[in-house]
Amino acid sequence: MQKNATSTRLFYQNGKLSTLIEGDQGHSIVRTADTLLAEQQSDGAQTSKLLGTDQSNSVIYSDAHGTVEATNKESP
DSSP: OOOOOOOEEEEEETTEEEEEEETTEEEEEEEOSSOEEEEEEESSSEEEEEEEEOTTOOEEEEEETTEEEEOOOOOO
16 A cells, blocks of 8 residues: 655745645745744645744744734743
8 A cells, every 4th residue: 555645845035944835734934034924824724823023033922813822932
C-alpha cells in the first residue's frame, strides 16, 4: 500500500520565512522589514490574526476577530 506523501513548500522574502504550504494548508506572515504584523491561515477557509510582538519580535499575543489569544512566553 502506498501512502500519499504530503509535500511542504517554503517561501522566503528577504531571507525570512513568509509562507509555508503543506498539502492544502497554508500559513503566511505579513511583516514590515523588522516587525511581524499578521498571520493568515488557509485550509479551505481563510483566517487572519493580528500579531502583537515585543522588542525582540517574539509574538506575545494574537487577535483574530476581536478575540485575543495570549501566548505563554518564558523569559530567557
